[in-house]
Amino acid sequence: MNFNKINFFYFLGIGGIGMSSIARYFHFMGKKVCGHDKNKTYLTQKLEEEGISINYRDCIKMLPEWIHSKECLIVYTPAIPNDNKQWIYLKKYGKNIKKRSKVLSSIAKNGICIAIGGTHGKTTTCALLGHILYNSGFSITAFLGGISENYQSNIILNGSKFFLVEADEFDRSFLHLSPNIACVTSFDQDHVDIYPKKYVLRKAYLSFLKKIKKPYRKVFLLQEESLILKNAIYYSITKKANYYSNNILTKENKWYFDFHTPTETWKSLPLPIPGIHNLKNVTAALSISDYLKINQEKVRESLLSFQGIKRRYYIHYQSKRKVYIDDYAHHPTEINFLIKTVRDCFPGKKILGIFQPHLFSRTKFFEESFAKSLEKLDILILLDIYPAREFLLNEIINSNSLLKKVKMDSNKKELSTLSNVLKIIEKKHFDIILTIGAGDIDTLITPIKKWLYKNDLEK
Known part of the structure; x- marks a missing residue:
């Protein structure tokens, strides 16, 4: 795809984390960029502040006048609803239409591509690696699946010799990539609407890993996982491998570890985000x-200066009485890691968790596992399922079914709407609040912070 011949870009679903980073990239390149999304969010507001025009009405009249130009590329996300009027019109009359994953792969072909895949951990790994490469003076553009606190963006722009991207398994998007260096941080079943059996997911990952190319042509795999590939470079946190981390030490709520390369040991490195699962990501x-x-x-300097990613174990409030942490965890494994990390960092504290399930298919498939994960909380407030791209068809799947499976006393668990959460919190006794999920639960962050600042300081 020759982007030199394209001067106009229209993004359907521009507010998505993956779509917005590409929109920012072309805007930075001096192209005319605008788009459509159904809701105004923190992210779309930031894009508008940067000079990108966004319309929020699903109306054909909102399309720009250059939409039919041969110099226009229409980029869409699979999450766009089939009944979206703009999408229906553009599928019929648009001249150049490409899926987000194909556009990203076309960009990455213009340099050395490093692709980070995995069911869990790819955003943290990608953001930290991008930060290290940037601090080390690499000519690098990194597309992140979250907002980096260091750069206040989901893209790091510092040249185009290397392109660092997340290899997203949803909709088999990562199969469009042909990376020079690939990494798989974890291998756990997810996206059950696409991969109903784990062997189907495994087959897709192996197909992705076979697409690596020269120069480099290297694959990094976590040794604890079940993916095996000839000539892979393995890393670990439990056993000796090509690379491994061990000797974890916690001091004054800060974590330190040793990192072993094939030739030397780097002693007492700071772990920028707590948790054993994050040690895996950092090791990668x-x-x-x-x-x-x-x-x-350079690595040590980068670890010390790394500020994390929004919605990844992000501490929004901390006093002697209360702590508020927000996390994107939307899979049982991620919730287990999150609660264990909180218990390790704040032993003996009473945890109130607010969880918003994400996708009907995921909630139904992992219902038993979700229930066991949520039982590790002291108090549970369960929200309605966030449907994202899914719609209810023949069977009813709801949060009430999940709540019944959570083995807690009835006075320690309850259902709530987003708008009613604060009223419930006011009646609870707790030390730590967690907001957990990948939907629009992040709209609770500001109200909870305001409530804590007001009520905690008054006591």
């Missing part, structure tokens, strides 16, 4: 950094 980023010959001091 460090393994690739060492392979690219970034020295220990």
Whole structure:
């Protein structure tokens, strides 16, 4: 795809985390960029502040006058509803239409591509690796699946020799990529609407890993997972591998570890985000950094300055009485990691968790596992399922069914709407609040923070 001949870009679903980073990229390249989304959010507001025009009405009249130009590329996300009027019109009359994943792969072909895949951990790994490469002076553009606190963006722009991307398994999007370096941070069943059996997911991942190319042509795999590939470079946190981390030490609520390369040991590195699962992600980023010959001091500096990603174990409020943490966890494994990390960091504290299930298919498939994960909380407030791209068809799947499976006393668990959460919180006794989920639960962040600042400080 020759982007030099394209001067106009229209994004259907521009507010998505993956779509918005590409929109920002072309805007930075001096192209005319605008788009459509159904809701105004923090992210769309930021895009508008940067000079990208967005319309929120599903109306054909809102389309720009250049939409039929041969110099226009229409980019869409699979999450766009089939009954969206703009989408129906553009499918019929648009000249150049490409799926987001194909556009990303076309961009990445213009340099050395590093692709980070995995059911869990790819955003943290990608953001940290991007930060290390940027601090080390690499010519790098990184497309992130979250908002980096260091750059206040989901894109890092510092040249175009290397392109760092997340390899998204949803809709088999990652099969459009042909990376030079690939990494799989975890292998756990998810997106059951696309991969109903784990062997189907495994087959897709192996197809992705076979697409690596020269120069480099290297694959990094977590040794604890079940993917096996000849000539892969393995990393670990439980056993010796090509690269591994061990000797975890916690001091004053901060975590430190040793990192072993094939030739040396880097002692007492700071872990920028707590949790054993995050040590896996950091080990992945460090393994690739060492392979690219970034020295220990640059890595150490980057770990110390890394500020994390919004909605990944993000502490919004902390006092002697209360702590509020928000996290994107939307899979049982992720919820287990989150609660364990909170217990490790704040032993003996009473945790109130607010969870919003994401997708009907995921909630139904993992219902038993979700229930067991949520039982690790002291108090549960369960929200309605966030449907995202899914719609109810023949069978009823709801949060009430999940709540019944959570083995807690009835006075410790209840259903709520988003708008009623604060009223429930006011009546509860707790030390820590967690908001958990990948839907629009993030709209609770500001109200909860305001409530805590007012009520906690008054006591």
